[in-house]
Amino acid sequence: MSSSGPHLPTLIAHYLLTAYPSVLPTFLAAASLPAPDPANPPNPDLRTLAADYASQSLTSELASTSLEERAEPAKDGSWRNWTAKDVVAIPLERGVGLKQVVRTVEGVSAMNLLTVDVRRVPRxxxxxxxxxxRSQWNRSIITSSVDKTLKILDYTTGEVSESPRTNLTLGRSHHRAASCRRAKLCSAPDHGKIPLDLVDGRNTFKSNKFVVRVRTSPDGRWMATASYDHHIVIYEANELSPAYTEDDQLVLDETDDISLACEPTLRYTERHRIHVSSNPEAVIFHPSGDWVMYTLRDSHLLHYIRLPRDDGMALDGEGVEDWETRAKSFNPHPMDTHVSFSVLDLAIHPSGKVIACLTGDHRGGSGERVLLYGIDPEETERLACLWSGGEGDDFVLPRMSWLPDGTGIM
Known part of the structure; x- marks a missing residue:
């Protein structure tokens, strides 16, 4: 034994002599070592060295840790200091739910409806x-239906104020263009997506067929579409030019609106296209505008696509490439690739910290569920599982929405 102390194999041999003598001969043969002398144990031995190292590591870790009192979650509706686990722990007040019918809108059959939205529509x-x-923004109900129409109804009277000629066959999605309030994004399997001008009823753009979901980013810069030709396509909006310049000799009536009187300039250019292995069912933007999130039928993954940013940094502070993809599993164990359901709809909590994933196409009689996760790619823990009680159907695509106060899901 050298003056500098015993080398590691000798320490291990003495440890095996006292703790696991049955495996000692095999170890000695493999390490080409003589049998250890029990009358001359090393000092310090392996146990002591391991304990000292663990103690030193713990001391170093504690020295670099500062204790901070966690701020209480804000109660002013800002969701400041709330965590994802705080959000899913919010109780639903007793008695919350649909009450008796307040008003029935005639002329619109619930059996034919595909989407319903309430917006202020320009006229x-x-x-x-x-x-x-005369220009005004009227509160309206917008519906799409299986009879290939998009109807705009007066919110107060329920009368159809206009029905743009969109020819939306089975239109499954419509969404307001965030960067241009007079535009409405529509999708239809037989006509692609259509940014529809709500003022003059013109279709300003068309794409491939089979588009079933369309979304815009919170800032209006990006538009994402999902289509049953197995493509996720991301478009970028042009920079909206001013409605008029100081050099224009514009004569505007006092009752008119400049944004409705001038030619709309919203246009989209394709920036990225992904071919996927099966039909995409849901697409949505991360509240930060950094990611597009989507799901596929017959897949156990929630996919993320990184959108270009000037600083190239992700939410976790790590550098990422433009259009980089990530995914997290809906299964409890990340190595489990079994597919027992498909996620058919996504909805983000009003706080922007939790995403709800609505299942469908179950193998078995367990019924449809709503799975709750943290919003970011690295938040893989399932926070809650809500049992809807509904059964899957090959002819029904379930949809959901958070209550405005974030206490429940419909």
Whole structure:
């Protein structure tokens, strides 16, 4: 034994002599060592060295750790200081739910409806009495249905105020263009996606067929579509030019609106296309605008696509490449690739910290569920599983929405 102390194999041999003598001969043969002398144990021995190392590591870790009192979650509706686990622990007040029917809108069959939305819709018309254009933003109900129509109904009277000629066969999605309030994004399997001008009813753009979901990013810069030709396509909006310049000799009636009187300039350019292995069912943007998230039928994964950013940094502080893809599993164990259901819809909590994933196409009689996860790619823990009680159907695509206060899901 050298003056510098015993080398590691000798320490291990003495440890095996006292702790696991049955395996000692095999170890000695493999290491070409003589049998250890029990009357001359090393000092310190392997146990002591391991304990000292663990103690030193713990001391170093504690020295670099600072204790901070966690701020209480804000109660002002800002969701400041809330974590994903705080969000899923919010109780649903007793008695919350659909009450009796308040009003029935005639002329719209619930059996034919595919989507319903409530928005303020622009309307510009010439008032012959005033001999001037009159613009207004009316609160309206927007519906799409299986009869290939998009209807705009007056919210107060329920009367159909207009029905743009969109020819939306089985339109499954419509979404407001965040960067241009007069545009409505529609999708249809037989006509692709259509940014529809709500003022004059024109279709300003068309794409491939089979588009079933369409979304825009929170800032309106990006548009994502999912289509049954197995493609996820991401478009970038052009920079909206001013409605007019100081050099324009624009004559505007007092009752008119400049944003409705001028030619809309919203246009989209394709930036990225991904071919996927099966039909995409849901697509949504991360609240930060950094990721597009989507799901596929017959897949156990929630996919993320990184959108270009000037600083090239992800939410976790690590550098990422533009259009980089990530995924997290819906199964409890990340190595489990078994597919027992498909996620058919996604909805982000009002706090932006939790995403709800609605299942469908179950193998078995367990019924449909809503799975809750943290919003970011690295948040893989399933926070909750809500049993809907509904059964899957080959002819029904379930949809869901968070309550405005974030206490429950419909």
């Amino acid at each position: 510009r018309e010439f008032d012959t009495g005033l001999a001037a254009y």
